[in-house]
Amino acid sequence: MEQMKENKVEINICLLPKEITEDGIVSTDKEGNDRRFKADSVVVCRGFVADRNLTDALKEKIKEVRPIGDCVESRLIYEAIHEGWVAANEI
Ligand SMILES: Cc1cc2nc3c(=O)[nH]c(=O)nc-3n(C[C@H](O)[C@H](O)[C@H](O)COP(=O)(O)OP(=O)(O)OC[C@H]3O[C@@H](n4cnc5c(N)ncnc54)[C@H](O)[C@@H]3O)c2cc1C
Numbered sequence: 001m002e003q004m005k006e007n008k009v010e011i012n013i014c015l016l017p018k019e020i021t022e023d024g025i026v027s028t029d030k031e032g033n034d035r036r037f038k039a040d041s042v043v044v045c046r047g048f049v050a051d052r053n054l055t056d057a058l059k060e061k062i063k064e065v066r067p068i069g070d071c072v073e074s075r076l077i078y079e080a081i082h083e084g085w086v087a088a089n090e091i
Contacts, residue, residue, distance in 0.1 A: 012037075048074035066090075 004011065015027035015035065024039040048070070055067045066087040069080030 050074055 012027075012035070014030050017025060018028050018034065019026040020042050021036075024037045025042050027035050027037065029035055050071055050073050052067070052071055055065060055071050058065045068083035068087055069075075072083070
């Protein structure tokens with residue numbers, strides 16, 4: 001954040017991306033107004049949410065389901081590998 005301030009990076013929050021255009025992006029603010037920003041690149045950086053649809057569907061049909069990895073919670077790959085190893089050893 002300090003480096004961003006030093007380099008005079010403008011921070012805009014509470015905007016909903018609406019359209020990526022030839023020369024930037026159009027976003028809508030909380031009041032519903034469109035705001036245009038010029039940009040060479042647009043970087044999408046959102047959080048991750050675990051997808052439990054398959055786990056939930058299987059739990060309805062199979063007695064024992066062992067969810068591992070990102071369907072439990074979005075994390076790093078070593079945790080998925082470790083949980084797979086633990087589950088395989090327990091079976
Ligand atoms: C952009 C990005 C960058 C990442 N970078 C890193 C990194 O640098 N280092 C790191 O450690 N981790 C990183 N991760 C996290 C890492 O990829 C995950 O933690 C890891 O892949 C989880 O493994 P998984 O087997 O649980 O899920 P996945 O690797 O997502 O595997 C799940 C598989 O199930 C399949 N599938 C889903 N639904 C169904 C269905 N209904 N029927 C059949 N198959 C289905 C999918 O197609 C997929 O092949 C990154 C993740 C992302 C998204």
